[in-house]
Amino acid sequence: MPYLYGHNLRLRSAERTDIPQFLRWINDPEVVENLEVYAPMGTVEEEGWFEAMKARPIDERTLVIEVHPEGSDDKWVVIGNTSFFPINQKARSVEIGIMIGEKDYWNKGYGTEVMRTMCRYGFEELNLNRIWLRVYDTNPRARKAYEKAGFVYEGTLRQAEYKHGRYMDVHVMSILKSDWIKS
Numbered sequence: 001m002p003y004l005y006g007h008n009l010r011l012r013s014a015e016r017t018d019i020p021q022f023l024r025w026i027n028d029p030e031v032v033e034n035l036e037v038y039a040p041m042g043t044v045e046e047e048g049w050f051e052a053m054k055a056r057p058i059d060e061r062t063l064v065i066e067v068h069p070e071g072s073d074d075k076w077v078v079i080g081n082t083s084f085f086p087i088n089q090k091a092r093s094v095e096i097g098i099m100i101g102e103k104d105y106w107n108k109g110y111g112t113e114v115m116r117t118m119c120r121y122g123f124e125e126l127n128l129n130r131i132w133l134r135v136y137d138t139n140p141r142a143r144k145a146y147e148k149a150g151f152v153y154e155g156t157l158r159q160a161e162y163k164h165g166r167y168m169d170v171h172v173m174s175i176l177k178s179d180w181i182k183s
């Protein structure tokens, strides 16, 4: 698969050599605060996840987010990952997930640009009709990024998750191909 280019980033296929970095992110409590991750992960678990991910259809595999480090236009640095999974082939609908694991790169517009790049890929290359996501009530940064990328609030799954000793509301947001074309 060729790289997918956004305004200031690119997305590439995940490699086995990315596993140590993924493992560092997934074990960082701050990074996974608003993700469905609660147990410590080791190399064995991450390698198992990697094999299962690579066995999925190519459109549903994890992509790595790369950006230019500050002060360089020719180097790339890995900051996170994203994926469409699973695709509902009949409805042409898919859930999207994103994790920027390098915290120094939060709040710089990359999350928004990743969503825009994935929307363009999903609607213009994969012929999807709906891209949707779940976001915790406790994650206003993510909700803002998704809104900036054109996602709209659909509804709330009440007390759908449990973390830190309490139930949490989870919001559903989506963007349709028709919204994308209008934007």
Ligand SMILES: CC(C)(COP(=O)(O)OP(=O)(O)OC[C@H]1O[C@@H](n2cnc3c(N)ncnc32)[C@H](O)[C@@H]1OP(=O)(O)O)[C@@H](O)C(=O)NCCC(=O)NCCS
Pocket (backbone or CB within 6 Å): 031, 032, 034, 035, 080, 098, 099, 100, 101, 105, 106, 107, 108, 109, 110, 111, 112, 113, 134, 135, 136, 139, 140, 141, 142, 144, 145
């Ligand atoms: C959530 C995530 C993808 C967002 O990406 P990002 O690159 O940090 O976000 P962006 O910079 O594109 O946009 C964030 C916006 O939220 C705003 N924001 C940050 N913290 C905020 C807060 N507490 N309340 C309201 N808005 C906030 C930022 O100012 C920015 O808006 P602006 O551009 O108008 O100033 C990224 O931070 C991340 O991966 N976090 C860890 C994992 C995670 O939570 N994944 C998502 C699970 S649904």
